[in-house]
Amino acid sequence: MTAPLVVFFVLAGLAVIGAVSLILQKHPIHSALSLIVVMIALAGLYLLLGAEFVAAVQIIIYGGAIMVLFVLVIMLLNAGVEEHTSISKMAGAPGLLLVVALAGLVAATIVRSTDSVLSTSQAGDMSSTLEISNMLFKDFVYPFELTSFLILVAVLGAMVLAQREKS
Amino acid sequence: MVPTNYYVILSAILFGLGVFAFVFKRNIITIFMSIELMLNAVNLAFVAFSQALGKLDGQVFVLFVIVVAAAEAAVGLGIIILIARNRQTLNVERVDLLKL
Amino acid sequence: MNSFLTTNAELLITLVKIALLLFIVLTVNAYLTWFERKVVAHMQSRWGPHRVGPHGLLQPLADGVKFLFKEDPTPAGVDKFVYYLAPLLALALALTGIALIPFGPDPIRLFGHDIYLGIAPPDVNIGILALFAITAMGVYGVALAGWSSNSKYPLMGGLRSSAQMISYELALTMSVVGVLLMAGSFNLKKIIEAQGHHPEWGILGWNIWPQILGFFCFFVAAIAETNRAPFDLPEAESELVAGFHTEYASFKFAMFFIAEYTSMITVSCLCSIMFFGGWLSPFPASWTFTHYFPSAILIPFGVWVIWDGLRYETIFGRIILPGMGTAIAGLGAVLVLLPGVNLFIQGPFWLLLKILIFLFVYVWMRGTLPRFRYDQLMSFGWKLLLPLSIVNVIVTSFVILAKMTWGAK
Numbered sequence: 001m002t003a004p005l006v007v008f009f010v011l012a013g014l015a016v017i018g019a020v021s022l023i024l025q026k027h028p029i030h031s032a033l034s035l036i037v038v039m040i041a042l043a044g045l046y047l048l049l050g051a052e053f054v055a056a057v058q059i060i061i062y063g064g065a066i067m068v069l070f071v072l073v074i075m076l077l078n079a080g081v082e083e084h085t086s087i088s089k090m091a092g093a094p095g096l097l098l099v100v101a102l103a104g105l106v107a108a109t110i111v112r113s114t115d116s117v118l119s120t121s122q123a124g125d126m127s128s129t130l131e132i133s134n135m136l137f138k139d140f141v142y143p144f145e146l147t148s149f150l151i152l153v154a155v156l157g158a159m160v161l162a163q164r165e166k167s
Numbered sequence: 168m169v170p171t172n173y174y175v176i177l178s179a180i181l182f183g184l185g186v187f188a189f190v191f192k193r194n195i196i197t198i199f200m201s202i203e204l205m206l207n208a209v210n211l212a213f214v215a216f217s218q219a220l221g222k223l224d225g226q227v228f229v230l231f232v233i234v235v236a237a238a239e240a241a242v243g244l245g246i247i248i249l250i251a252r253n254r255q256t257l258n259v260e261r262v263d264l265l266k267l
Numbered sequence: 268m269n270s271f272l273t274t275n276a277e278l279l280i281t282l283v284k285i286a287l288l289l290f291i292v293l294t295v296n297a298y299l300t301w302f303e304r305k306v307v308a309h310m311q312s313r314w315g316p317h318r319v320g321p322h323g324l325l326q327p328l329a330d331g332v333k334f335l336f337k338e339d340p341t342p343a344g345v346d347k348f349v350y351y352l353a354p355l356l357a358l359a360l361a362l363t364g365i366a367l368i369p370f371g372p373d374p375i376r377l378f379g380h381d382i383y384l385g386i387a388p389p390d391v392n393i394g395i396l397a398l399f400a401i402t403a404m405g406v407y408g409v410a411l412a413g414w415s416s417n418s419k420y421p422l423m424g425g426l427r428s429s430a431q432m433i434s435y436e437l438a439l440t441m442s443v444v445g446v447l448l449m450a451g452s453f454n455l456k457k458i459i460e461a462q463g464h465h466p467e468w469g470i471l472g473w474n475i476w477p478q479i480l481g482f483f484c485f486f487v488a489a490i491a492e493t494n495r496a497p498f499d500l501p502e503a504e505s506e507l508v509a510g511f512h513t514e515y516a517s518f519k520f521a522m523f524f525i526a527e528y529t530s531m532i533t534v535s536c537l538c539s540i541m542f543f544g545g546w547l548s549p550f551p552a553s554w555t556f557t558h559y560f561p562s563a564i565l566i567p568f569g570v571w572v573i574w575d576g577l578r579y580e581t582i583f584g585r586i587i588l589p590g591m592g593t594a595i596a597g598l599g600a601v602l603v604l605l606p607g608v609n610l611f612i613q614g615p616f617w618l619l620l621k622i623l624i625f626l627f628v629y630v631w632m633r634g635t636l637p638r639f640r641y642d643q644l645m646s647f648g649w650k651l652l653l654p655l656s657i658v659n660v661i662v663t664s665f666v667i668l669a670k671m672t673w674g675a676k
Contacts, residue, residue, distance in 0.1 A: 002168075004168060004169055005169055008169045008173060012173075012177045015177065015181060016177070016180060016181070016184070019180075019181055019184040019185070019188075019204060020184065022184075022188055022197070022200065022201070022204065023184065023187060023188045023191075023192070027346070028194050028196045028197050028200075028257075029346070029349065029411075029414070030348070030349075031197050031200055032196075032200060033349070033352075035200050035203065035204060036407070038181070038204060038207065039207060042207055042210070042211055045174070045177075045211060045214075046211075046214050048169070049174070049214050049215060049217075049218045050218055051214050051217070051218065051226050051229075052392060052393045053226070053393060053396070054214060054226050054229050054230065055393075056393045056396040056397055056399075056400050057230060057233060057396075058210075058233065059400035059403065059404065060396070060399060060400045060403045061233050061234075061237055062203075062207070062233060062236070062237075063400070063403065063404055064400065064402075064403025064404050064406065064436075065237065065403065065433070066203065066236065066237055066240045068406050068407070068410065068429065068433060069240055069241065069244055070196065070199070070200060070240070070244070071407070071410055071411070071414075072410065072426065072429065072430075073196065073244045073247065073248060074196055075410065075413075075414045075422070075425075075426065076248070076426070077196075077247075077248065077251045077257065079194065079196060079257050091191065092191060095187060095190060095191055096187065099183045099184070099186055099187040100183065102183055102186065103179045103180055103182060103183030103184075104179075106179040106182065106183075107175060107176045107179035107180075110175050110179075110212075111172045111175060111176065128223065128226065128392075129392065129393065129453065131223050132223055132226055132227055132230070135223055135224070135227050136227055136230070140227055140231075143231060147231060147234045147235065150234070150235065150238050151234065151237070151238050153238075154237075154238035154239070154241045154242050155241070157241075157242045157245065158241045158242055158244075158245040161242070161245030161246060161248070161249055162245050162248065
C-alpha cells in the first residue's frame with residue numbers, strides 16, 4: 001500500500017461520496033456543495049497524475065466560477081426542497097441497476113482494450129504549464145481562438161437572456 | 168504508482184452516477200449539475216490517459232472541455248432563470264407542455 | 268522512536284511548521300486589529316485603545332476573551348449545515364493561502380534536513396495559480412453565509428459581496444499576467460529571482476517600475492476582493508446592518524474577521540513578492556554594510572521602547588514595556604554579533620518590512636477614503652480596472668517581443 005495508492009483511494013472515495021450525496025440530497029444547495037467536493041477531489045487526482053496546471057484551472061474555473069454561478073442562481077431563484085412523486089420512487093431501484101450495468105460495461109470495455117497500461121512515471125523537466133502553452137498556441141491555436149469566440153457568444157447570450165422585459 | 172485502470176473505473180463510476188442523477192432528479196438545476204458531473208468524469212479519463220501515454224494532448228483537450236462547460240453553464244443558467252420566471256417552478260415534471 | 272522520527276522526518280517537520288505558522292498568523296491577526304484601531308484613531312485625532320494594558324497592547328486579548336464568552340445564538344430557520352460551514356470555509360481558505368508563501372530564500376540546515384521558510388516546498392510550479400484558486404473559492408464563504416442566514420439584509424449583502432468579489436477577481440488575475448510574462452514562471456521563488464537578476468540595481472530591478480499599471484490594478488482589485496474599505500459596502504454598518512455576517516454572533520463572527528485579516532496579510536505578501544522584490548534588499552548587493560540595517564532599526568527602536576516604558580503611567584506598563592524593549596534591542600544586538608544569523612535574516616527581514624508597509628497602506632486607505640456606492644464599484648471594476656489590466660498585458664507582451672526580436676538590451 002504505497003502512499004500514492006492511499007491518496008488515490010482517499011480522493012476517489014471523496015469523489016464517489018460527493019457524487020452519491022449529489023443524488024441523495026433533497027435541497028439543491030446541498031447538491032451544489034457536494035458537487036464542489038467532487039470537483040476538489042478531482043483536482044487532487046489531477047495533481048496526483050502530475051497535471052498541475054489542469055488541477056489549478058479546474059479549481060479556478062469549475063470550483064471558483066461555474067459552481068459559484070450555480071450557487072448564486074439557486075439563491076436567486078430561492079429553490080426549495082424537491083418534491084417526490086410516486087413514479088420516481090418506483091423507478092429508482094431498476095434504474096440504479098441499469099446505471100450500474102452501464103458503468104460496468106464502459107469500464108470493462110476500456111479496461112480490456114488497453115491491456116492494463118501501467119502509468120509511466122513522468123519525469124517532467126519543463127513544467128507542464130510550459131508544454132501545454134506551447135501546444136495550445138502552436139498546434140491548437142485554431143481551436144483556441146474558436147473557444148474565445150464561443151465564450152463571447154455565450155456572454156452575449158447570457159446578457160440577452162437575463163435582460164429585463166421592456167414593458 | 169496507481170494503474171491507469173483505477174482512474175478509468177473511477178471515471179466510469181462517476182459517469183454512471185451522473186447519468187442516474189440526470190434521469191431521476193426533478194429539479195432542473197440538479198439535472199444541470201449532473202451534466203457537469205458527467206463532464207468531469209470524462210475529464211478525469213482524459214487526464215489519466217494523457218499521463219499513461221506520455222503526451223499532453225489529453226490535458227489540452229481537458230482545458231477545452233472546461234471552457235465549453237463554462238460557456239454552456241452560463242447560457243444554460245440564463246435559460247433556467249427565464250423558465251423559472253415564466254413558469255414559477257423548477258420542477259421539470261411541470262414544464263412538460265408548451266402551453267403555459 | 269528514533270527510526271520513526273527519521274523515516275517520517277519530512278512529515279514531522281511540515282507538521283511543526285504548520286503549527287508554528289498557524290500560531291504566528293493568528294497572533295499577527297490579533298495585533299493587526301490593534302494596529303488598525305490605533306492607526307485609524309490617530310488619523311482621526313483620538314487615541315484608540317490605550318487602557319487595556321500599556322498602549323492598549325492587551326486589547327486583542329480582551330477581544331478574544333469577549334468572543335469566547337459571548338452568547339452564540341443560532342437564528343431560527345437557518346440551514347444548519349450551511350450556516351456552520353460558511354465561516355469555517357472562509358477561515359480555512361484564508362489560512363491555506365498563507366501556506367503557499369515563501370518567507371525566505373535560504374533553508375535552515377537542521378539534523379541533515381533542509382527546512383525552508385514557508386510550508387510549501389520551493390518548487391511548486393503553480394505557486395501564484397494555486398493562490399488564485401484559493402482566492403476564487405473564497406467567494407463561497409460570503410455567498411453561503413449570506414444565504415443561510417434566512418434574513419433579507421444578509422442575503423442582499425451576500426449577493427452583492429459575492430458579485431463584487433467575482434468581478435474584481437478577473438482584474439486581479441489579469442493584472443498579474445504582466446509580472447508572470449516577465450518572470451516566465453508561476454513559481455513565487457522564480458518571480459523574486461527574476462527581479463534580482465541584476466543584483467547591482469537594487470531597488471531599480473524590482474517589478475514595480477515596468478509594471479506600475481499592473482501594480483495599481485492588482486492592489487485596487489485586491490482591496491475589493493478582500494472586502495476592505497473603500498470597497499466595503501456589503502459589510503458597512505450604515506448600509507446593510509452588517510452585510511453577510513449580520514446573523515453571526517461571537518465566535519463565528521470572529522472566524523470571518525480572522526479570515527478577512529488573513530487575506531489582507533496574504534495580499535500584502537503577494538504585492539511585496541510580485542512587485543517589490545520580495546526578500547531582495549533595496550540596496551545594491553555590493554553595499555554589504557547595509558546588512559546591519561535590521562540591527563540599525565531594532566536597537567534604537569528597542570531603546571526607545573525602554574525609555575517610553577520607564578515613563579509610563581501604570582506600574583504594569585513600567586514593567587512590561589521595558590521588558591519588551593530589552594527583548595527587541597537584544598535581538599538587534601544578537602544580529603550584530605552573529606554574522607551567520609545576520610546573513611540568514613536579511614531576506615525575511617526585508618519581506619516582513621514590506622508586508623508591514625502594505626498593511627499600513629491598507630489601514631491608511633480605510634481611515635482616509637470614503638466608501639464606493641455599489642454601482643460605482645461595479646462600473647469601476649468592469650469598465651476601468653479590467654480594460655487597464657488587459658492594456659497592461661498587451662503592452663508588456665509587445666515590449667518582451669521587441670526585446671526578443673532585437674536582441675537583449
